[in-house]
Amino acid sequence: MNIGSWFLSIAAEMECLSTEDILENAPEHPVEKQDRVVGIASEGLRRGFTLMQKRRKRMNDFVETFTYCDGGEQCRCNEKNLEFIQLKNEIKVLGDIFWNFVREEFPQIAEKSTIGIRANWQIVWVEDIHPHLGILQDLAINLLLTRTRLGKHRDS
Numbered sequence: 186m187n188i189g190s191w192f193l194s195i196a197a198e199m200e201c202l203s204t205e206d207i208l209e210n211a212p213e214h215p216v217e218k219q220d221r222v223v224g225i226a227s228e229g230l231r232r233g234f235t236l237m238q239k240r241r242k243r244m245n246d247f248v249e250t251f252t253y254c255d256g257g258e259q260c261r262c263n264e265k266n267l268e269f270i271q272l273k274n275e276i277k278v279l280g281d282i283f284w285n286f287v288r289e290e291f292p293q294i295a296e297k298s299t300i301g302i303r304a305n306w307q308i309v310w311v312e313d314i315h316p317h318l319g320i321l322q323d324l325a326i327n328l329l330l331t332r333t334r335l336g337k338h339r340d341s
């Protein structure tokens with residue numbers, strides 16, 4: 186599948202989701218103490234979330250139906266691996282797009298580091314109860330990036 190047909194198929198699939206699909210895949214996690222509700226997800230966001238959930242369920246089924254392979258003639262491991270990687274990547278991409286549009290529709294939380302979706306389609310941002318940890322995490326990530334870059338430089 187090329188990039189154009191992927192976008193078209195995703196759009197078509199989103200369009201075709203039924204009310205039951207959306208109900209079945211609705212977020213269930215209740216609003217918690219640190220959550221700050223900013224609004225309710227639009228129809229478009231609900232469809233995007235549903236699609237993502239459906240892919241996640243497919244991934245779960247994939248993992249659950251995984252069977253041991255003896256490497257014989259029936260082996261389909263390469264195909265299965267590829268399918269798994271594609272599914273995993275698709276979930277990642279759909280997630281990135283979804284959260285990007287949550288921030289687009291709720292610009293007041295665009296810069297919050299942790300946002301979420303809760304029961305009854307409530308969009309929240311999560312108050313950081315340990316703000317200093319965030320700074321430490323940033324430092325650790327920067328250090329890791331620097332090391333990786335140095336590592337690559339040494340190898341090449």
Ligand SMILES: [Zn+2]
Binds near residue numbers: 261262
């Ligand atoms: Zn195999």
